[in-house]
Amino acid sequence: SANKSAGSGLTEVNVLLDWYPNAVHSFLFAAEQEGYFEQEGLKVNLETPADTNDAIKLLAAGKADLAISYQMQIAQSRAEDIPVVSVAALVRHPLDQIFVREDSDIKSPKDLAGKKIGYPSTPLNEAMVNTMVASDGGDPSQVKYTDIGWDLIPAMTTGKVDAIIGGYINHEKLLIEKEGIPLRTFDPADYGVPDNYELVLAASEDGLAKHEDTIRKFLKAAAKGQAYTVQNPDQALNILLEHENKDFPLDPEVEKQSLNILLPMMDDGSAGFGEQTEASWEAVIQWLKDHGQIKADTTIKAQDAFRNLGV
Amino acid sequence: MKRIRDVSPFVLMLVLVAVLWEAATTYLNIPHYIIPKLSDVFLSLWDNRGLLAKHAGVTFGESLLGLAFSIVFGVLAAVWIEASGLAQKTLYPLIIASQSVPIIALSPIMVMWFGYEIWSKVAVVILFTFFPIAVNTADGFRSADAGIGEVLRTMGAGSRQLFLKWKLPSAWPGFFTGLKLSATYSVGGATLGEWLGGESGLGVYTKRASNMLRGDAVFSGVLLLAAMGMLMFAAAHLLGRICMAKRRERT
Amino acid sequence: MKRIRDVSPFVLMLVLVAVLWEAATTYLNIPHYIIPKLSDVFLSLWDNRGLLAKHAGVTFGESLLGLAFSIVFGVLAAVWIEASGLAQKTLYPLIIASQSVPIIALSPIMVMWFGYEIWSKVAVVILFTFFPIAVNTADGFRSADAGIGEVLRTMGAGSRQLFLKWKLPSAWPGFFTGLKLSATYSVGGATLGEWLGGESGLGVYTKRASNMLRGDAVFSGVLLLAAMGMLMFAAAHLLGRICMAKRRERT
Amino acid sequence: MSIKETAGLPCLSVQELSYAFAKDKPLFCKLSFDLAEGEFVSLLAQSGMGKTTLFRLIAGLLKPQKGEIYAPKQQIGYMPQRDCLMPWRSVLDNAAVGLEVKGLSKREARRQAFELLPEFGLEGTERRMPHELSGGMRQRVSFMRSLLAGGRLLLLDEPFSALDAMTRISMQEWLLQIWEKHRPTILFITHDVDEALLLSDRLLIASHAPVSRLHGLKVGQPRPRSYETLLTPPFIDLKQRVLELLRPGMPSPEGASAHKEGWE
Amino acid sequence: MSIKETAGLPCLSVQELSYAFAKDKPLFCKLSFDLAEGEFVSLLAQSGMGKTTLFRLIAGLLKPQKGEIYAPKQQIGYMPQRDCLMPWRSVLDNAAVGLEVKGLSKREARRQAFELLPEFGLEGTERRMPHELSGGMRQRVSFMRSLLAGGRLLLLDEPFSALDAMTRISMQEWLLQIWEKHRPTILFITHDVDEALLLSDRLLIASHAPVSRLHGLKVGQPRPRSYETLLTPPFIDLKQRVLELLRPGMPSPEGASAHKEGWE
Numbered sequence A: 001s002a003n004k005s006a007g008s009g010l011t012e013v014n015v016l017l018d019w020y021p022n023a024v025h026s027f028l029f030a031a032e033q034e035g036y037f038e039q040e041g042l043k044v045n046l047e048t049p050a051d052t053n054d055a056i057k058l059l060a061a062g063k064a065d066l067a068i069s070y071q072m073q074i075a076q077s078r079a080e081d082i083p084v085v086s087v088a089a090l091v092r093h094p095l096d097q098i099f100v101r102e103d104s105d106i107k108s109p110k111d112l113a114g115k116k117i118g119y120p121s122t123p124l125n126e127a128m129v130n131t132m133v134a135s136d137g138g139d140p141s142q143v144k145y146t147d148i149g150w151d152l153i154p155a156m157t158t159g160k161v162d163a164i165i166g167g168y169i170n171h172e173k174l175l176i177e178k179e180g181i182p183l184r185t186f187d188p189a190d191y192g193v194p195d196n197y198e199l200v201l202a203a204s205e206d207g208l209a210k211h212e213d214t215i216r217k218f219l220k221a222a223a224k225g226q227a228y229t230v231q232n233p234d235q236a237l238n239i240l241l242e243h244e245n246k247d248f249p250l251d252p253e254v255e256k257q258s259l260n261i262l263l264p265m266m267d268d269g270s271a272g273f274g275e276q277t278e279a280s281w282e283a284v285i286q287w288l289k290d291h292g293q294i295k296a297d298t299t300i301k302a303q304d305a306f307r308n309l310g311v
Numbered sequence B, C: 001m002k003r004i005r006d007v008s009p010f011v012l013m014l015v016l017v018a019v020l021w022e023a024a025t026t027y028l029n030i031p032h033y034i035i036p037k038l039s040d041v042f043l044s045l046w047d048n049r050g051l052l053a054k055h056a057g058v059t060f061g062e063s064l065l066g067l068a069f070s071i072v073f074g075v076l077a078a079v080w081i082e083a084s085g086l087a088q089k090t091l092y093p094l095i096i097a098s099q100s101v102p103i104i105a106l107s108p109i110m111v112m113w114f115g116y117e118i119w120s121k122v123a124v125v126i127l128f129t130f131f132p133i134a135v136n137t138a139d140g141f142r143s144a145d146a147g148i149g150e151v152l153r154t155m156g157a158g159s160r161q162l163f164l165k166w167k168l169p170s171a172w173p174g175f176f177t178g179l180k181l182s183a184t185y186s187v188g189g190a191t192l193g194e195w196l197g198g199e200s201g202l203g204v205y206t207k208r209a210s211n212m213l214r215g216d217a218v219f220s221g222v223l224l225l226a227a228m229g230m231l232m233f234a235a236a237h238l239l240g241r242i243c244m245a246k247r248r249e250r251t
Numbered sequence D, E: 001m002s003i004k005e006t007a008g009l010p011c012l013s014v015q016e017l018s019y020a021f022a023k024d025k026p027l028f029c030k031l032s033f034d035l036a037e038g039e040f041v042s043l044l045a046q047s048g049m050g051k052t053t054l055f056r057l058i059a060g061l062l063k064p065q066k067g068e069i070y071a072p073k074q075q076i077g078y079m080p081q082r083d084c085l086m087p088w089r090s091v092l093d094n095a096a097v098g099l100e101v102k103g104l105s106k107r108e109a110r111r112q113a114f115e116l117l118p119e120f121g122l123e124g125t126e127r128r129m130p131h132e133l134s135g136g137m138r139q140r141v142s143f144m145r146s147l148l149a150g151g152r153l154l155l156l157d158e159p160f161s162a163l164d165a166m167t168r169i170s171m172q173e174w175l176l177q178i179w180e181k182h183r184p185t186i187l188f189i190t191h192d193v194d195e196a197l198l199l200s201d202r203l204l205i206a207s208h209a210p211v212s213r214l215h216g217l218k219v220g221q222p223r224p225r226s227y228e229t230l231l232t233p234p235f236i237d238l239k240q241r242v243l244e245l246l247r248p249g250m251p252s253p254e255g256a257s258a259h260k261e262g263w264e
């Protein structure tokens, strides 16, 4: 947790990533490499947990200071009395979209009726697809869901399912297209699901109360890292690639494309780094309630779910 | 009476664990999303009893089916290894290799071969459970009393007779030790199989509950899985007892 | 010469599997991210040899360390179960339950307790490997020749002596059967432990490779894990052979 | 119990003993007998009448269902009928195990056992494992083990059944040496009447199942005795009476050999 | 091999046999001997000289290192020294296993075995498991099993060592009945010289290790014989010669009993 590490005089900050390091984390590596964290008196440790469910719980339990999570997951967590708060929006729009083969006859979500859609067994994905199909004028009850576990890509490419949800447009889509299978994607935000922050940075209520200052410093450095990345995408990517070479070499081509997709979604010019709007949170919480993804009787409030620390 | 006295320490232990659990989660400040209160878990268990029964039935069926195959495959593998030096040098290493290969890494293959239906789960259960049976049975064969084999050989017993009348009965204790292990693992195998893709079963239930961040529901599934594991072990243990009731290896 | 003849069927089998693999992936149109061509796997293996060696070392270390603890815990559990009827009725069921509980569902607890360092991986390895040792050793105790125990008892041997001079040596074959199983499982346990969170090890390597759809890299890790499993099994087997070289239970 | 034990005499006392294996006919029914301190007594009975079971009762390995057994606890040297060697111990370590149990260091136990090996015709075999021994050698290791375990009461269950005449004689000699030196009480099971007459002070013979009494026969002849003296009239007489007692319900008084003369 | 076998006589022929367990001193060195068809021969030697090993060689369980053994293959009834009962089979099923191996149905095998149980003093024990038997009962089950397995050559390794005098006599009787009816060739190991003289046509005695020759002794006495006839001069004479041969390097001609007279 956020405490002075002996000797260096730096404050340690433990951050749980949403996934293995990839292009979306470039700004963190850039901030580290360029010394922005150190300038703020921070020593940042990055860990990759088994999944973000773990990350949220560990964060709330005080086993980490910050964790990268999803806006919807934060809302759900709060509904389940897990005291976490989003302190920054990292990716401001959905990355998790429906993929279909370009050569398929599914031209829009309503065509999914009667088709098989593969999903990683998250009820949230189900609700999204239902909303999208319905808003597109289709019959959600006709959609056939297949739980495809962790293997999104093989399920898609081997034709076991007609569509998948749960993959990211900056990762799975790129990998599938690299295999020579062009995809058509449907953005949930275009079909009745509120536009939402795909990735957010979260802290625990307790941690935020005690270490608000440290977190603000972290965000300041991260914002600088993000600015650096926007200005020098190639260098920033190189920092990431070089760093990761020690553990697992990333595919530079894929990551470059990924970063190209991500940058405009991380900073769409509408707000400062990480800034969040209450409207967005209201919409997301309402939609989750409407679709049974959080208990209808919970009284969570949008303004409690996030904090803008004004970096 | 004896029955009661036999079972009561177990029941007491369960009560003790339950009390400790409830007390720890109530007084020790353990967050409910890490370990939920047992009372909440029971509530969740009760509220979803119908659903849980259905899912438990599915998982139980997969475990049993997979285990049944494993008994056949495990014993056959052991027989083959015992019968042929060649198999021992070729088949055995492959079998061993199959046990340290991470199934999750190969799940696409499983799905490709067995689809998303019950067979992929059964395949995982088999992969999980046939190894202890094979190894214990093979070691059982090897521990057979050579003197008995000699007597049978002088009677003109061929290799089939030797196998049926000597090696096979000698391997029973080993087989049942393996079966106890495998019976326990079968539940975990079915759960993992369901995680790799499935519509029902306690694996799916716990995974979905976990994605919904419902600790109480996760733990209600976990409790049922634990109980199922104990049940499978107990069944295997009892079966062994019954099948070997009259035998005692040595005075 | 004998050595060579001993090993050659194994080598032949490896070559055969390799040829089949290469042929199947070349001619059967299997997507490379499901089963890559073996030649690509070898290429990937070679290209990343330094990195793989590092990761393999980490996984191997975790396996060995966990297995070492399991030997201690497994034997202690078996001793406790053997020594106390109470433990058999209370401890044993808990141990069994621990084996059918899905670890992944409880991963936050593992991380809470053991952190992201090596200890969480070691804990998973222990959970994976101490059960076969405990069950096989416990069954080994139970199979001890009663006649020998009687002789020792008439000599005035107390329960400690009986245990050391009778039960313990009698359980060796069972222990080594269990050790063979556990040694094999230790590799899988370490891999799973790494998946629950970690920066290095072959588990991390294969998972990341899988996320990147790099079939060749996944399989290079899988091959190493398989080899490691065989190595662990072979080591346990050999150790058993050496330790029981002079003994033969019956004529 | 403690009263009897400290009283010194008798060394072993069986009182109103009854025993039956579950569901089987009883083996013993209110059986009583005593062994005096330092006595050498042989027990004779037909196969399956319960000699081994009686030994296990005396050694405390089985619990009497009725009656009581007073025996010097934990001071019993018991040689089982089946050799029960430990397959994981060498000849030397098998023989020495009793000394180890007594608290001697492994090294010292081995040393003492090693010195005795030649006397039992086992020199050079100290490193062999039991499965590498002949039947008679196994029996001698087992015999040696029980003698080394010592004790004030020796229970020997057919200790020489697998030995040839020569080896048997030297083992008998050994046993008598030990007996004369330390005067343990010895209860000895054998099927060889000559052997029993040669070694014992007294014979206990069971005629009828279930065993409710043992016929005592004093061997009043002077020691040392030899196989030659067995051919003298008092021994021939004794032997005939033994064989008669062993053959229940047979009125013929001429002894065993007479009865079975006409078989083809 | 086939030549000898079809020649009919001898039934068993051992030619220039040499054998040693790895690293040990050899047990047999160019040993040759024959058994005629239908002959009853007893083999006597000190404990550990290799009798059991010789049996295992003849039965084909060990391979001769030098020399050859001609024996009727797969027609051997072998009774091992250690009973080797199957702990998972009842008395009846243990006894019947040889018949099952011969191809009889389990039912028929059991029926035949069941009928014979009383003759072996085992009536009422058919459902017992081996661990519920006394030592002598186990030995009788093993004996019964080898007789039922049949064969033209019977190899019996101390078949009666655990039996009391009475039971032993009836078993001997049984064996002779079988022998007279079917005339198998019998090779019989015993440590009891009287028993050997009573039963055999001929005795084979090993004096020196390694065994390079067996002393043959014809028992020219008429049958039926009884334990009483053993007290007649020709038998006493024979017995003395046997004991002399068994005691290698001992010049004393007075027999075993004379030698050991003075032990205390």
Ligand SMILES: Nc1ncnc2c1ncn2[C@@H]1O[C@H](COP(=O)(O)OP(=O)(O)OP(=O)(O)O)[C@@H](O)[C@H]1O
Pocket (backbone or CB within 6 Å): D021, D022, D024, D027, D045, D046, D047, D048, D049, D050, D051, D052, D053, D054, D081, E131, E132, E133, E134, E135, E136, E137, E162, E164
């Ligand atoms: N564990 C047991 N369970 C049931 N019955 C048993 C058990 N042990 C022995 N018996 C029975 O008890 C009887 C006496 O057995 P025991 O071994 O005492 O005889 P014994 O006099 O020593 O005979 P032997 O001279 O053949 O050794 C036998 O009928 C045997 O079948």
Ligand SMILES: Nc1ncnc2c1ncn2[C@@H]1O[C@H](COP(=O)(O)OP(=O)(O)OP(=O)(O)O)[C@@H](O)[C@H]1O
Pocket (backbone or CB within 6 Å): D131, D132, D133, D134, D135, D136, D137, D162, D164, E021, E022, E024, E027, E045, E046, E047, E048, E049, E050, E051, E052, E053, E054, E081
């Ligand atoms: N498996 C074996 N490995 C090594 N040595 C052995 C083995 N079996 C027997 N021996 C040795 O061979 C010798 C002869 O043994 P064998 O059993 O043939 O003797 P035996 O004449 O039958 O003796 P006994 O009358 O005591 O049964 C013994 O010295 C024994 O130690």
Ligand SMILES: [Mg+2]
Pocket (backbone or CB within 6 Å): D051, D052, D053, D081, D157, E134, E135, E136
């Ligand atoms: Mg007995």
Ligand SMILES: [Mg+2]
Pocket (backbone or CB within 6 Å): D134, D135, D136, E051, E052, E053, E081, E157
């Ligand atoms: Mg022998």
